[in-house]
Amino acid sequence: MGMTVLIVGGGGREHAIATSVSKSKRVSKIYATPGNAGIAAIAECVDIKAMEFEKIADFAVEKSVDLVIVGPDDPLVGGIVDVLEARGLRVFGPRKNAAILEGSKAFSKDLMKKYNIPTAAYETFDNAEDALKYLETAPMPIVLKADGLALGKGVLICNTLEEAKAGVGEIMLDKKFGTAGNRLVIEEFMTGREVSVLSFVDGNTIKTMSSAQDHKRAKDNDEGLNTGGMGNFSPSPFYTEEVDKFCKENIYQRTVDAMKAEGREFKGVIFFGLMLTPKGPRVLEYNARFGDPEAQVVLTRMESDIIDVVDACIDGKLADIDLKFADNAAVCVVLASDGYPLSYEKGFEITGLENFEGKDDYYCFHAGTKFNEAGKIVTNGGRVLGVTATGATLKEARAKAYEATKWVSFANKYMRTDIGKAIEEV
Numbered sequence: 117m118g119m120t121v122l123i124v125g126g127g128g129r130e131h132a133i134a135t136s137v138s139k140s141k142r143v144s145k146i147y148a149t150p151g152n153a154g155i156a157a158i159a160e161c162v163d164i165k166a167m168e169f170e171k172i173a174d175f176a177v178e179k180s181v182d183l184v185i186v187g188p189d190d191p192l193v194g195g196i197v198d199v200l201e202a203r204g205l206r207v208f209g210p211r212k213n214a215a216i217l218e219g220s221k222a223f224s225k226d227l228m229k230k231y232n233i234p235t236a237a238y239e240t241f242d243n244a245e246d247a248l249k250y251l252e253t254a255p256m257p258i259v260l261k262a263d264g265l266a267l268g269k270g271v272l273i274c275n276t277l278e279e280a281k282a283g284v285g286e287i288m289l290d291k292k293f294g295t296a297g298n299r300l301v302i303e304e305f306m307t308g309r310e311v312s313v314l315s316f317v318d319g320n321t322i323k324t325m326s327s328a329q330d331h332k333r334a335k336d337n338d339e340g341l342n343t344g345g346m347g348n349f350s351p352s353p354f355y356t357e358e359v360d361k362f363c364k365e366n367i368y369q370r371t372v373d374a375m376k377a378e379g380r381e382f383k384g385v386i387f388f389g390l391m392l393t394p395k396g397p398r399v400l401e402y403n404a405r406f407g408d409p410e411a412q413v414v415l416t417r418m419e420s421d422i423i424d425v426v427d428a429c430i431d432g433k434l435a436d437i438d439l440k441f442a443d444n445a446a447v448c449v450v451l452a453s454d455g456y457p458l459s460y461e462k463g464f465e466i467t468g469l470e471n472f473e474g475k476d477d478y479y480c481f482h483a484g485t486k487f488n489e490a491g492k493i494v495t496n497g498g499r500v501l502g503v504t505a506t507g508a509t510l511k512e513a514r515a516k517a518y519e520a521t522k523w524v525s526f527a528n529k530y531m532r533t534d535i536g537k538a539i540e541e542v
């Protein structure tokens with residue numbers, strides 16, 4: 117008998133994780149809570165939400181689950197790993213005291229300052245009055261960040277003092293992002309290309325995955341509102357050997373060592389959001405999990421068995437793993453509901469999904485889908501599908517991914533047409 121694995125979450129990232137898990141020879145059964153209509157093709161989906169820790173624990177114990185993999189940030193920051201471990205379960209992901217690396221921007225900034233990890237200069241504020249006073253003499257543009265989780269939307273880039281003052285009001289007084297805005301980080305504005313580097317961490321050892329570049333804005337040419345991510349590509353040609361060397365010496369291991377020194381041993385995935393500034397790479401943010409849609413392009417290219425890697429992280433044996441990626445490229449184009457990230461309609465039937473069946477280098481990861489009462493797959497979120505293709509080069513992967521976006525249809529389908537266009541500049 118192979119292992120039984122439970123995946124917590126129900127977006128495109130979790131579909132990508134489930135796909136990798138399903139390729140492992142060591143696994144015979146996969147559950148997902150709650151999963152989605154795409155995950156349902158490879159896992160048994162159970163209608164328990166990611167924040168219902170005790171219900172997930174009860175279910176996992178009942179089904180003798182051997183391994184739980186947690187996808188999203190909310191349950192990790194909320195302490196799901198501690199709850200499941202207390203019930204004797206084996207879990208991949210950081211405990212609550214380590215997930216704070218993503219859960220509090222003030223914490224992560226203080227950590228970087230204390231351990232000399234390159235990042236933007238900043239100040240932290242607990243009340244609006246002090247923040248407003250500080251802004252009077254601060255250089256513009258400036259960046260405001262709500263301390264807590266805010267669906268990737270709690271960051272405001274302000275060009276003028278007026279905008280910045282209004283931003284402080286929204287975050288700290290109007291509580292636009294809820295309690296995430298009880299504290300505020302005000303940060304130096306930096307310029308440069310952004311790169312995402314995901315890594316596996318076992319508490320001591322860190323092994324990075326291949327790099328990726330996200331496209332966070334809703335519209336072409338990086339216009340429109342910030343979203344969870346409208347598509348991406350891997351590897352990033354801008355993540356050169358020189359950049360990698362700098363980050364290895366100044367960022368990656370130093371972060372893991374810092375967390376350990378603080379008594380917050382980190383096991384799981386650390387996602388480094390980097391900006392390649394004229395002064396060198398700087399950390400924009402940490403996430404304590406796989407990115408979404410970064411997982412779709414990175415895991416698709418991973419050759420190592422994900423279960424071997426995850427096991428090694430939990431057991432502190434990551435040093436023994438030879439983490440391998442294919443020498444190819446992947447591009448993911450998100451098909452969203454028009455109107456995302458603000459308001460959009462759901463419940464439209466999706467057709468053409470069968471076109472992806474039996475094709476090794478094309479994937480249609482489901483982000484927001486479900487079965488309706490008639491058993492049809494319908495849209496159920498802002499980001500609906502992550503159409504992903506691999507190819508020998510980024511150019512080939514990009515052409516294939518865009519071709520495949522035509523294979524599926526649903527009402528109000530919306531996508532960016534310039535995902536991966538930056539590679540043409542190289």
Ligand code: AMP
Pocket residue numbers: 236259261268271273303304305306307310332389400401
């Ligand atoms: P974060 O959630 O911290 O990654 O911020 C979201 C986005 O805001 C980043 O992907 C950047 O595009 C932008 N951003 C964050 N911090 C800065 C900064 N200090 N300077 C310029 N842009 C930033």
Ligand code: GLY
Pocket residue numbers: 268330344345403406407408409410
């Ligand atoms: N794609 C960015 C994130 O997962 O946070």
